[in-house]
Amino acid sequence: xxxxxxxxxxxxxxxxxxxxxxxxxxxxxxxxxxxxxxxxxxxxxxxxxxxxxxxxxxxxxxxxxxxxxxxxxxxxxxxxxxxxxxxxxxxxxxxxxxxxxxxxxxxxxxxxxxx
Amino acid sequence: xxxxxxxxxxxxxxxxxxxxxxxxxxxxxxxxxxxxxxxxxxxxxxxxxxxxxxxxxxxxxxxxxxxxxxxxxxxxxxxxxxxxxxxxxxxxxxxxxxxxxxxxxxxxxxxxxx
Numbered sequence: 001x002x003x004x005x006x007x008x009x010x011x012x013x014x015x016x017x018x019x020x021x022x023x024x025x026x027x028x029x030x031x032x033x034x035x036x037x038x039x040x041x042x043x044x045x046x047x048x049x050x051x052x053x054x055x056x057x058x059x060x061x062x063x064x065x066x067x068x069x070x071x072x073x074x075x076x077x078x079x080x081x082x083x084x085x086x087x088x089x090x091x092x093x094x095x096x097x098x099x100x101x102x103x104x105x106x107x108x109x110x111x112x113x114x115x
Numbered sequence: 116x117x118x119x120x121x122x123x124x125x126x127x128x129x130x131x132x133x134x135x136x137x138x139x140x141x142x143x144x145x146x147x148x149x150x151x152x153x154x155x156x157x158x159x160x161x162x163x164x165x166x167x168x169x170x171x172x173x174x175x176x177x178x179x180x181x182x183x184x185x186x187x188x189x190x191x192x193x194x195x196x197x198x199x200x201x202x203x204x205x206x207x208x209x210x211x212x213x214x215x216x217x218x219x220x221x222x223x224x225x226x227x228x229x
Contacts, residue, residue: 005147006158015164034217036216041222042221043204043219043222044159044204044219045219046216046217049215059216093158093164095158095159095217103161104149106151106158106161107195108158109156109157111156
């Protein structure tokens with residue numbers, strides 16, 4: 001149980017393009033999902049907390065207008081990287097938990113490459 | 116700022132031997148700790164967790180030890196196998212078990228040699 005699916009797994013696009021990444025909880029409902037970013041050979045850094053039916057909470061230094069988060073249902077959160085530039089190239093990973101006091105389960109990430 | 120960190124970036128272990136991965140945390144308010152395994156190109160995979168009211172927890176071939184006095188966390192993997200080769204992260208959280216996002220350590224690359 002507690003499977004999190006991310007789509008797409010890889011995106012390559014031109015600078016200036018907006019890219020949407022989906023995160024789905026397949027076998028449970030997730031009122032809260034989390035978005036992380038990971039650069040090569042580095043650790044995961046929390047970007048934002050996505051709450052179903054309300055605005056996302058962003059970590060310090062993360063531009064909310066750059067990284068749009070929508071959590072429209074209990075099984076889906078989306079992250080849109082708007083007007084992406086090469087410095088936005090990274091590995092974006094989402095996570096979700098199925099119950100309070102349970103560990104977060106992660107998707108397999110989206111490799112974003114901006115040319 | 117306060118963060119979770121690791122002592123060793125790379126650990127090489129002979130197949131069949133036991134391995135120990137260490138993690139130091141600085142936030143004394145942290146009350147929930149998790150170990151994740153990340154293989155290349157994939158997301159972190161949950162291994163084991165422990166709450167601050169415990170000092171040891173065991174799973175299948177894995178044991179997590181928590182020393183709150185020195186703010187130290189360790190992951191022991193018994194009888195290592197080739198499939199154990201991966202990057203291991205400790206993560207910490209305040210608030211009782213995942214209500215907020217996790218703070219990750221820097222990661223240790225575990226290499227299992229045949």
